[in-house]
Amino acid sequence: MRFVVTGGGTGGHIYPALAIARGLKEKYPGAEILYIGRAGGLEADLVPRAGFPFRSIQVAGLKRRPTPANLLAVWQAGRGLLMARRILKEFKPAVVVGTGGYVCGPVVLAAALQGIATLIHEQNALPGLTNRLLAPLVDCVALTFAEGRRYFPRRARLTVTGLPVRPEVLSCCREEARRVLGIPPGARMILSFGGSQGAASINKAMVEVLQAFAGRTDMCFLHVTGPAHYQDFLNHLPERGLGAPENGNITIVPYLYDMPRALAAADVAVCRAGAATLAELTVLGLPAVLIPYPFASGNHQEFNARSLEKKGAALVIKDRELSGQLLTRCLEVILSRPEKLAAMAGACRSLGRPRALQDILDLVAELAGA
Numbered sequence: 001m002r003f004v005v006t007g008g009g010t011g012g013h014i015y016p017a018l019a020i021a022r023g024l025k026e027k028y029p030g031a032e033i034l035y036i037g038r039a040g041g042l043e044a045d046l047v048p049r050a051g052f053p054f055r056s057i058q059v060a061g062l063k064r065r066p067t068p069a070n071l072l073a074v075w076q077a078g079r080g081l082l083m084a085r086r087i088l089k090e091f092k093p094a095v096v097v098g099t100g101g102y103v104c105g106p107v108v109l110a111a112a113l114q115g116i117a118t119l120i121h122e123q124n125a126l127p128g129l130t131n132r133l134l135a136p137l138v139d140c141v142a143l144t145f146a147e148g149r150r151y152f153p154r155r156a157r158l159t160v161t162g163l164p165v166r167p168e169v170l171s172c173c174r175e176e177a178r179r180v181l182g183i184p185p186g187a188r189m190i191l192s193f194g195g196s197q198g199a200a201s202i203n204k205a206m207v208e209v210l211q212a213f214a215g216r217t218d219m220c221f222l223h224v225t226g227p228a229h230y231q232d233f234l235n236h237l238p239e240r241g242l243g244a245p246e247n248g249n250i251t252i253v254p255y256l257y258d259m260p261r262a263l264a265a266a267d268v269a270v271c272r273a274g275a276a277t278l279a280e281l282t283v284l285g286l287p288a289v290l291i292p293y294p295f296a297s298g299n300h301q302e303f304n305a306r307s308l309e310k311k312g313a314a315l316v317i318k319d320r321e322l323s324g325q326l327l328t329r330c331l332e333v334i335l336s337r338p339e340k341l342a343a344m345a346g347a348c349r350s351l352g353r354p355r356a357l358q359d360i361l362d363l364v365a366e367l368a369g370a
């Protein structure tokens with residue numbers, strides 16, 4: 001059996017595509033999987049590292065608002081479509097799976113025009129432009145958030161599957177994680193981080209939060225600054241009377257390579273609202289204070305965050321309203337009321353979809369059979 005996987009531009013599109021590619025390889029050990037991405041895109045680096053054959057097409061992104069650059073993008077998309085068509089004719093996949101990002105457009109369109117079965121996966125509550133344009137043409141749209149439904153045509157076949165998370169997120173043991181991280185029994189652990197780059201506004205607020213809760217024996221903080229902000233963050237601690245990078249109940253790191261362990265140990269998270277992060281929080285039932293990144297395209301992180309807030313799984317603070325004082329108050333409210341924390345954890349877990357990968361693979365299998 002042969003499958004094509006495509007999606008690119010940012011890790012947010014590439015990692016789910018790789019998770020699906022790995023899942024297909026496990027489900028069909030003899031399968032041939034080809035990843036089609038953009039020449040020079042992040043996927044051209046990440047996919048060969050993950051061990052999958054990679055072929056590229058040339059393509060440029062469309063802007064959401066009308067601009068002359070879109071004319072060039074449309075011309076390039078046409079060229080990309082011809083390149084994709086040639087690759088698909090040669091490779092003859094049973095199914096083409098796209099996870100968004102503009103490279104996905106010509107590949108999935110070429111497949112649909114050739115009568116090859118197609119599935120797209122949308123990561124965010126506010127769907128991306130490429131997936132919205134492709135939806136009427138594909139056989140199946142897998143969604144992370146039920147809220148995404150309203151942006152797709154009624155006749156599109158929509159299934160809410162969730163977003164596949166790294167297997168370690170599901171397998172990490174909470175007791176062991178807390179022991180390894182040195183969290184005293186009964187203490188609440190607060191894990192704070194921005195996206196993979198860190199977030200300056202969260203860092204600024206967290207300095208004040210750490211000052212407010214320093215020395216508490218019932219609370220432990222693990223704060224991730226993002227590699228580029230680490231030294232600056234440490235420089236600001238002495239003026240707050242804090243030592244660095246360890247200060248009693250506070251640990252500060254530039255980046256967490258072992259995020260699954262920290263998530264398993266935590267009682268509350270303070271973070272951005274990227275789709276992968278929220279998928280991780282919900283499969284674990286980890287309540288959060290979410291501060292959506294305000295410059296994500298179409299402000300989609302706020303849509304993601306509101307989806308959790310609506311179900312009582314998280315509190316949301318807008319980035320422009322964020323302050324140390326407000327964040328401290330939010331944490332006090334959540335942590336001083338165990339019943340509130342438990343209710344949030346339950347609501348959060350009810351949104352989790354630990355079977356996301358299997359459900360997506362079942363849809364692909366169905367399409368391959370058809």
Ligand SMILES: CC(=O)N[C@H]1[C@@H](OP(=O)(O)OP(=O)(O)OC[C@H]2O[C@@H](n3ccc(=O)[nH]c3=O)[C@H](O)[C@@H]2O)O[C@H](CO)[C@@H](O)[C@@H]1O
Binds near residue numbers: 013195254256273
């Ligand atoms: C800035 C932006 O536009 N981000 C978008 C990008 O997400 P992006 O990939 O930037 O962010 P996500 O929240 O989706 O993923 C971040 C990942 O990094 C991990 N992590 C983070 C910090 C750390 O120290 N260690 C670590 O392992 C998190 O656990 C998570 O798995 O694509 C997603 C899916 O389309 C969107 O929802 C996001 O809005």
